Amino acid sequence: MVSAYTPPVQALIDELGRLPGIGPKSAQRIAFHLLKLPADDANRLAHAIREAKDKVRFCQRCFNVSEGDLCGYCSDDRRDSSIICVVEESRDIVSVEKTGEFRGRYHVLLGAMSPLEGIGPEQLKIRELLARLGPEGVQEVIVCTNPNTEGEVTAMYLARMLKPLGLTVTRLASGLPVGGDLEYADELTLGRALEGRRPID
Amino acid sequence: MVSAYTPPVQALIDELGRLPGIGPKSAQRIAFHLLKLPADDANRLAHAIREAKDKVRFCQRCFNVSEGDLCGYCSDDRRDSSIICVVEESRDIVSVEKTGEFRGRYHVLLGAMSPLEGIGPEQLKIRELLARLGPEGVQEVIVCTNPNTEGEVTAMYLARMLKPLGLTVTRLASGLPVGGDLEYADELTLGRALEGRRPID
Secondary structure (H helix, E strand, C coil), X not given: CCCCCCHHHHHHHHHHHCCCCCCHHHHHHHHHHHHHCCHHHHHHHHHHHHHXXXXXXXXXXXXXXXXXXXCCCCCCCCCEEEEEEEECCHHHHHHHHHHCCCCEEEEECCCCCXXXXXXXXXXXXXXXXXXXXXXXXXXXXXECCCCCHHXXXXXXXXHHHHHHHCCEEEECCCCCCCCCCHHHCCHHHHHHHHHCCCCCC | CCCCCCHHHHHHXXXXXXXXXXXXXXXXXXXXXXXXXXXHHHHHHHHHHHHHHHXXXXXXXXXXXXXXXXXXXXXXXXXXXXXXXXXCCHHHHHHHHHHCCCCEEEEECCCCCEHHHCECHHHCCHHHHHHHHHHHCCCEEEECCCCCHHHHHHHHHHHHHHHHHCCEEEECCCCCCCCCCHHHCCHHHXXXXXXXXXXXX
């Protein structure tokens, strides 16, 4: 009696449960929420999924999400093509853009290396990154992968590939969050903050 | 630059963010997960939503989800119609069924009373419950709403409506979970467990 739902309901719960971060209980809750919604509201989600899958592809150069062959950053001539910021996902571009500190180009790896999940460099858009360096006259690569194990492994791998090519390869600084409190910093972050200490101007 | 996504991506994130328990960050993560999936896999979710909305409606008698006019429990003559278990949502029926302890009928309120969210008795299927009592010869109503504020308020309200009609109105026992540990029980639960203490057979 575990699956006592009528088949279309069970199918919906199953599909929702495949989404990242959605467990069986959440899938159930969302499914019943959708069932209770007016048909138009629920179908708007179905429509948004189809629209996004139909219209959105990946930029042929940087693999950012894009409606055209090239994304907005790649087709914007005012951006500095000598410096590339390498991120794991398209959403990270939005975070970097919000800082207003970067006017170069991007490259999206579409993931990070993870031996545990069997994701190696060949599953990421690393070959495509290497192919851009010469033609675009890249001087510096800023590796903006996440400061976690997968991101660090990916950054190390990229640095090993890129340094012999005579490029400047940099990594985001690790340290205390602005507005944070020393007392609540974990040892690793505090250690990184110490290691990366900078002279006061 | 907060919404720097191309419109179909933003539309998808917005629609996902409307789902219960999905915050803006989760909506983003799920959207990019869907964008990276093969089109067939992502569209299966869109299809499941449309299918469920097309095929599934609410049972005309008990408001359980159903593919026909009446749900499986309402159309099963072997079930005892003199006893009705009142639940907040269809998914609660599955929980009760799993116990194997109940062979009566169900009634789904499609929610619980919540003054904070402006949900009063008229938004729930209470009138429809009252209409079933006479024609179906109901003798006992088990109020199986959740043991939280909303569920308790709903249970009190139902008891006040039903008792004058000469019906037996019961409520699920509150107490320690089986396999639980006294040390970790909160005071309220322990208090209820004491209050509801039963003689040892």
